[in-house]
Amino acid sequence: MLRWTITFIIIAIIAGILGFGGVAGAAAGIAKILFFIFLVLFVLSLLRGATR
Structure with missing residues (x-):
């Protein structure tokens, strides 16, 4: 999930530099x-791990 977030941030930065405001x-x-x-999933995972 975090990898997808980083991918979309990089796409947004490149699109912003090239002038594609809508895509960015x-x-x-x-x-x-x-x-x-x-x-949210990370916090839920931590809480679930703490209860075990």
Whole structure:
């Protein structure tokens, strides 16, 4: 999940440099959503591991 986030951030940066604002905004939005999903799953994994 984190690898996909980094991929979309790199796409957003390259698209922003080349002047593709719409693509950069969309890729940044997707990266943000994936990052928050990653954080939630990571915290749930930590809590589950602590209860065992």
